[in-house]
Amino acid sequence: MSIGLQFTHKCGDKNGAVLDIVFIHGITGDPDETWTNNAGGFWPCWLADDLPGLCIHTAGYPSSFFAKWAKKEMNIHERASSLAEHMVAHGIGKRPLVIICHSLGGLLAKEMFRACCEAQDEDWIALGDQLKLVVFFATPHKGAALAAIMNTLIPRTSSPSVEALSNDTGYLTNLNSGYRDLAAKKGLTTVAYYEKYKTKNVALVVSEDSADPGNTKTRPVALDADHIEICKPGAKDSPAYLSVSRHIGKVLEGCPTLEEDDPDDGLGPYDYSKPAEHDRRTLQEKLIDAGREYEYATANSLQNRFARTYYRLGLFTEAKTRHDTILSVVEQRFLTHVYGPKICAGAPESEIAAALQEHVIDPLCTSAQYGRLTNSTVLQALYYLTEQCHIQWDKP
Structure with missing residues (x-):
């Protein structure tokens, strides 16, 4: 990247979400490529699919930043303060927050957290208070690894500058001790991963020891990847994705619900939390x-997944209202385009499946009105409606 700091909403419902996730890339990375695997999968949005209630964002900055910082041409504290201001300007800090970072992006996250905890601005203070989980992918918490990153990924960076930053100033030690103390005070959960493979067949950049932030409850987890690929899980059953999903799920369990002003005004969508009488x-x-x-x-299995998310959201929340709206649309489209003209008419299974895809699944998945839905999400809703006695698949 050659432009300045960016903050972008990528997926998830901005208004109905209960948890914000911000991804911060590392050295030589960018907001998209860093989190995209070799098959082209942008895994942050997998989280929004699998864990409803999330709003996914990315933060980006010029790739030259850390090289300039190593040469003492740019202050990382200033960049972190700029990131904090960008985030609060985009409404981050009004609900619980998770930050996921790669490599030196973790230093930016720690500096930003410290700035928020020391701030006088009430929005910055709220941002620090709302931070519930930080995930570090191969972030160096000790100086020797910082030198390895710079020398491996930005070999043109002057060696004296890197060595001075790594060994003489004690910057990383100071930053990490401050983060560790503030995290303990705030009850902030920290998760850390480190690579097991050499990068470019040259060096193991961030070792287990360097990846350990020293928090009492944090034990770094090894991943079978190098420094560049460690933050690019290839599939939803990969260890990295499953682990991150588990930790975010635990944060979601503690997220407060957002009550509507008047849940009983009768103007909102039908409440599908109770079975129909017929x-x-x-x-x-x-x-x-x-x-x-x-x-x-x-x-x-699908309806159980939908039900767990639906009931976890609680009664009369913005997120639940969104789910009720989706259920209402699925029910209406199924009855209008599938049940009446196909099932009741005795159409063959191939026609029923085609009508379901054309008139129920595709319209919801392609419409921005309902957020970023997938085939699986629509099927979850469909089978949930069946279980709750709102629709049936046989003739009357």
């Missing part, structure tokens, strides 16, 4: 009666 057959019974018993295992 057709009280179970999901399995409905599918068996429709000759679709082969779908039950998958259908039950």
